[in-house]
Amino acid sequence: MTFARPDTFRQVGQIVATTVLPALVCARKLPLRISCIGIASDDAGEDAASFDRLIPLGERRSPEDAMCFASSRVARGDIRIGPDRVPHFQPRILLIQDHEGGLVLAGDIRAGIILWQQPVTSDAEARQVVAEASKLRGMAFRSVDPAAVRKLRFRAAILEARLVDPIWRETAADLTRLPQAA
Template identity: 55%
Template sequence: MALAPQTTFAPIGEILARQILPRLRLAAKLPLRVICIGTASYVGADDADSFDRNVALGDRPSLEDATSFAALSVRRGGIGVGADETLRFHPRLVVIQDNDQGLVLAGEIRAGIILWQQPVASDSEARRIVTEASRLRGIAFAASSRGDHNTARNHRHQASLLEACLVDPFWREAAADLLRLPQAA
């Protein structure tokens, strides 16, 4: 009587490669930090006196939790830069970064909601975006040198929106999958 080989056990190398190592890589990149990028200015100041500011909103244990937390923070409003009552903050972007400061997901804030940007699908697409964002930042630098602060800020914002697609390759698939879900829209 011949016995058929057992197929219920996977080789240890396969288990390590497919299950354990990906979990360890993910654990090393957590927690995820949620940051709001915007423009700050003092009450009564003109546009030339405003400045870009990053506000850390908090850390979260997963991508789903980070996006929910970011959406709730934006929806509630009142994101501020500190205790100074004369300092106003206008949020423009939300960024989620991993523990290595890699971009996980980013989106533009409009009318109290976050419009999450679709991650790049390839390295060649990422290179095109970097080129265009660099061009826009150059235009912003020239406008700033002329004293045209509004134009400079708008070009920097456009460059930031492009760069919001430059998701770290580790996170691209997870971010794209999350954006396909109905509740992320």
């Protein structure tokens, strides 16, 4: 009598290689840092005197918690520069990065919500995104109009928001498929 192995059976080595080890690698990169990139200025306009500013918002222990935390802060409009001399800040991009600086997830902030960017699915797609973003940055470098420069750089940054660290790509793809991620 022979025993037929069921299709759902996985060997211990396969479980360790596909589930346990990736989880341990990700755990080593915790906590996740949440920050916001935006335009800071002395007045409410987007003139040449404005500049890009990175504001740290906090840390969380999981990508899900980081997403929820970021979404609630943006929805409440609770992103402030702090007690320094620049009174106006317009949030543009939300970043979630691991402890080593690898991008976990990023999104475009519009009308009080975060439009999370789908991560690239392969290294080839990442190279295409880098090439397109470089082209946009080159166009910005050649432009003399400050408003056009800011728009081109912002478009490049949104493209680069898809360049999720390879370790986090699957997790980020799963998170952006969730209904509350939209």
